[in-house]
Amino acid sequence: MTKSVSPLVEGRTGPWEVIIGLEVHAQVSSQAKLFSGSSAAFGAGPNEHVSLVDAAMPGMLPVINRFCVEQAVRTGLGLNAEINLVSVFDRKNYFYADLPQGYQISQFKQPIVGEGSINITLSDGSSRDIGIERLHLEQDAGKSMHDQHPTKSFIDLNRSGVALMEIVSKPDMRSAEEAAAYVSKLRAILRFLGTCDGNMEQGSLRADCNVSVRRPGEPLGTRTETKNLNSIRFIAQAINSEVARQIEILEDGGTIDQETRLFDNATGQTRPMRSKEDAHDYRYFPDPDLLPLKLDAAWVDQIRDTLPELPDALRARLLNQYGLTPYDASLISEDRAVAAYYETAAAGQDAKIVANWMTVELFGALNKMGLDLADSPVKPEQLGKLVARITDGTISGRIAKDVFALMLESGADPDQVIEEKGFKQVSDTGAIEAMIDAVLADNADKVAEYRGGKDKLFGFFVGQVMKASQGQANPGVVNGLLKQKLDG
Amino acid sequence: MLLPLQQLFVTRLVITPMTIDKDTIPRIARLARLEIAPERQSALSEELASILSWVEQLNALDTSAVEPLASVTGHDLPLRDDIVTDGNDPDAVLSNAPEKTSNFFVVPKVVE
Incomplete structure (x- = not known):
């Protein structure tokens, strides 16, 4: 495994180093909210999944969801992070229409999970460790809709109080590619653990990107934070556009303002939030409604004992057991369903050829058809059999593509297609x-x-x-x- | 204006009195969404300074070996099972809303 070198961005006046840190908000896959008994499910009608606690009615008290605590611990263990047996909930104070309490219950000084790390693999096969600073539990806010009325905003509190894990990286990433690889890997770990469904379209996983640039070897530059990116592609786009913007300003002799920015999906650019200078004065203090959260070390060990095989272990196994390339192994180990499909297809077959067919032909075709792997017309056993017909000389690799196309259409077995269409290779x-x-x-x-x-x-x-x-x-x-x- | 009890402590101050600069009152008032007339600000500044000074007396004690006290009840944080037991009553949630439409709260536009 090679160690990657920091990629530099060439400006008009010389090279720049990019420094990226990410804050990822991952929704805990729970039935109920973090501090109330209302549903955390996505997609209900407005204000249906809201209790009087979530709506912050006077006198309502938060009671923490044990399952959410367990998922935070499980995630921390999956990130090789230290688990803090005592953690404290704080109030982060700010006013916004979709935050009925006037504060978010979060963890500031004593988070439930401390330092850990994630290993990422890049497309050139190099790999590096990205540090995790912390993971803490907090409440989500509600949702504002601004486009329904000329002078009013509409507020839906269904998300208000849903449990989030905020996972903060160290400023260890040096390119948009690394940031994208980090989020993919983190998402894979969360999905393997089952602690977050990782569904970015539904907002279960969102990222805030902190970006700054500096001359190599110099102190850190001023950073900006681009908020609420809900796809890996947008994360990469936002970082690249922000890097270009900052370098342009600095090379023109300007300075970067430390500010919060928003990403515009349509233009691929970031723009400043109409910021108030007090936006970051959150006046944190321990929430008097909640006692410190104390965990039993034996309970943490019990959770550790039930961790599933995680992407890194699976990837190592794919490398050893099947002799895959590091890149194919990373690709296949990103998703448990993908790995299961692969292992079924590869059983008894040439494992490398199966990997190649799966990552190139099958993924390409499913992508074009807009299908998930689960809905693939070609079942893993059938893909394995197709590869068997190539290796036993029944058909050539080129004919196999025609057979595969027909299998995709009909879901038929490769042998049946070969027989019916007379595809058998002539070796006579x-x-x-x-x-x-x-x-x-x-x-x-x-x-x-x-x-x-x-x-x-x-x-x-x-x-x-x-x-x-x-x-x-x-x-x-x-x-x-x-x-x-x-x-x- | 000070209450007699606070006055008593203020007069027994052992630490340099705190001061609050003139920008602090309007800033924290804005953060708390309070409207405070300019003519009231200097009086408030003095009152807040004396309260802070009074609390400052605690710094005279060495608490480096004392665990922070989170509660005097001796209870641990109670935990709840992950079961949906609440919600599904938008009418109740919205019953005090000054303005609502199709089960949304309606507020003055706050667009970012």
């Missing part, structure tokens, strides 16, 4: 010899040129014979026989 030397003789007779001039030293024509003859066989001749046999006949 007699039949192939006859085809070669015909091709050579039809192209006597080229045969002469070839024998006169124009070696490159060999490929032309192979192509002609394959064409004559409608792609069904075994290319190895064709090659061997052609050589004999031309050179012999």
Whole structure:
């Protein structure tokens, strides 16, 4: 495993180093909210999943959800992080229409989870560790809709009080690619653990990106924070546009304002939030409604004992057991369903060819059809059988693509498709010899040129014979026989 | 204006009195969404300074070896099971809303 070097961004006046830290908000996969008994499910009608606690009616008291605490601990263990047996809930005070309490219950000085790390793999096969600063539990806010009325905002409190894990990285990332790899990996870990469904469209996973630039070796520059990015593509876009903007300002002799920015999906650019200078004066203090959260060390150990195989362990197993490339192993270990499909398909087959077919042909086709792997018309056993027919010489790799296309259409078994369409590869030397003789007779001039030293024509003859066989001749046999006949 | 009890402590101050600069009152008033007339600000500033000074007396004690006290009840934080037991009553939730439409709270536009 190679260690990646910090990629630099070349400006007009020299190279710049990019520094990125991410705050990811991951919704805990719980039935009920963090401090109330109302549902945390997505998609209800306005204000249906709201209790008087979530609406912050006077006198209502928060009671913490044990399951949410357990998921935070489980996630912390999955991030190789220290678990704090005593943590404290604080009030983060600010006014906004979708925050009925006037404060968010969060954890400030004593979070439930401390330092950990995530190992990321980049597309060039290099890998590096990204530090985790902390993970804390907090409440989500409600949702404001500003486009329903010219002078009013509409407020839905269904999300108000839903349990979030805020996972804060160290400022360890140096490019948009690293940030994207970090979020993918974090999402994979959360999904393997089952602590967050990782559904970015529904807002179960959102990221705030802190970005600054500096000359290599110099102290950190001023950072900006771009809020609420809900796709990995947007995270990369927001970082790249923010890096370009900051470098442009600095190279023109300007300075960066420390500010909160918003990303515009349509333009791919960031813009400043109409900020109030007091926006960050949250006046945290311990929530007097909640005692410190004390965990039993034995309970934490019990949770540790039930952790599933995580992406890194699975990836290592894929590398060892199947001999996959680091990149394929990372791709397949990102999702448990993908790994399960792969292991079923690869059972008893050439594991590398199966990986290749899966990541290139199958993923490409499903992407085009807009289908999830779970809905794939080609089942894993069928993909395995298709690869078996390539390796046992029944069909060529090229014909296999045609067979695969028909399998995608009909969901049929590869053997059935091969039989029905007469795709069986011709390895019968007699039949192939006859085809070669015909091709050579039809192209006597080229045969002469070839024998006169124009070696490159060999490929032309192979192509002609394959064409004559409608792609069904075994290319190895064709090659061997052609050589004999031309050179012999 | 000080209450007699506070006055008693203020007069027994052992630590330099706190001061609050003139920008602090309008700033914390804005953070708390309180409207405070300018003519009241200097009086409030003095009152807040004397309260802070009074609390400052605690700094005279060495508490480095004392665990922070979170509660005097001796109870632990109670935990709840992850079961949906509440909600599904938008009428109750919205019953005090000054303005509502199709089960949304309606507020003056606060667009960012």
